[in-house]
Amino acid sequence: MNSIELVRQIESKGSFLCVGLDTDLTLIPKSFLKESDPVFAFNKAVIDATEKYTVAYKPNIAFYEAMGPKGWESLQKTMDYIPQEIFTIADAKRGDIGNTAYKYAQTFFDPASSGLNFDSITVAPYMGHDSVEPFLTFEDKWVILLALTSNPGSHDFQMSKSEDYIPLYERVMRLAMTWGNAEQMMFVIGATRYDFLQKVREIAPDHFFLVPGVGAQGGSLEDVAKYAMSSRVGLLVNSSRGIIYAGHDTAVSAAREAKKMQEEMTMYLDKYWIK
């Protein structure tokens, strides 16, 4: 999917919501456990309930991988079920070099390889350019590079300043922008403080940001929209547990929470989106 199709979808749905599919057998309503594939049955219920309100789905790969081969089968069925026009993110945070990175790209981008056909994958930058470039060779596919995350450990390295007083996350963004353009690369930006949101938008005016950390992790959705929305919206805001585990009747509770976020997002699109 390219950025024009993504922005068109955001506009038509009045939403920049991404629903995270962190599906965990110990957290889903017990009624799904009697299905032959409880993970897929739950995901199907979530997708049916939320597809009107969301522009992206983000399966968290760890949750599928932890179930062995059958987890990958549930992931495959989930991907086949997600409507074609909705953007998909493999939240895999892979990061290796050369032919290994290319294998990871094939895993998530090339249906002839593993069966999966994601639009994008999250990638870690530690190993540098040769760990990112192999993903950029796939047309209309996206790398979503870890830049500034919202967890306590983000202070360990991401915030550490270099000898020219540039924090690592900024160095990552500036250098990565020389590897690929805003049509093939997004950044993971944890929604925390408004000054950081302003700063990262200044560094990358045209890039999409995948923003976790709104809601459960404490960020303000209005701050994200106010300080980081670009002329092409440039935002995908993720919510996982706040939507998928909002109640015992998934069809009702997931729809209610997704709709609530979509309505708030419509408001902020009206207020802050200067096309």
Next chain:
Amino acid sequence: MNSIELVRQIESKGSFLCVGLDTDLTLIPKSFLKESDPVFAFNKAVIDATEKYTVAYKPNIAFYEAMGPKGWESLQKTMDYIPQEIFTIADAKRGDIGNTAYKYAQTFFDPASSGLNFDSITVAPYMGHDSVEPFLTFEDKWVILLALTSNPGSHDFQMSKSEDYIPLYERVMRLAMTWGNAEQMMFVIGATRYDFLQKVREIAPDHFFLVPGVGAQGGSLEDVAKYAMSSRVGLLVNSSRGIIYAGHDTAVSAAREAKKMQEEMTMYLDKYWIK
């Protein structure tokens, strides 16, 4: 496996060789393709040929993942076939936080979860302490943290100096050493220049290093032994393609190349290991 068992194995085999199982259907001899599970059949041949000479096996997870659910089944069969006393490394370079990191740990460490029971996993440090700690809660399991790699991209961030003139890889090592001890953490150290090898051994005198980049990637095995061997050896030197794809008759060529490395390693253990 704990470090005493690992060092005992190194001593008895006169080897600190790790064989990388980067098994690729396009590279294995054609004779394996007629087997029902060519990946496992090839790995079995490699293991049979090399187990006398090696102390560790390192499946490169990308290569299995790229084949979808059946790749994970080949990986499972390979793990079941590796002799119990040989150390196993999931070269997965995972890196995510909190409950997601815990799921990745379950995937590779908890046989009740995915079926797999690795001794260790490679992990990326970019997200900080909360992306590493969940792995450290598993007894007799190891995190092998990316520190200084041998690829060109290692210069992008790992070598960049902070405002107190400490390069990032050193900051990663020093901080990580406060999260876990030398009985549960190793570092990935690319075999490049002798001054770096001396430096990292000075930073972490007691830790094991997993060293890729010898042979095909250009490092000298003698330099690694001379400058980075510790009182507990502290080295696992990996070779993948140089061993597994050394010839058309895998049983013969893999044994020959592994034996060659083991003999060289025996010599360096005699010469440089000061117990």
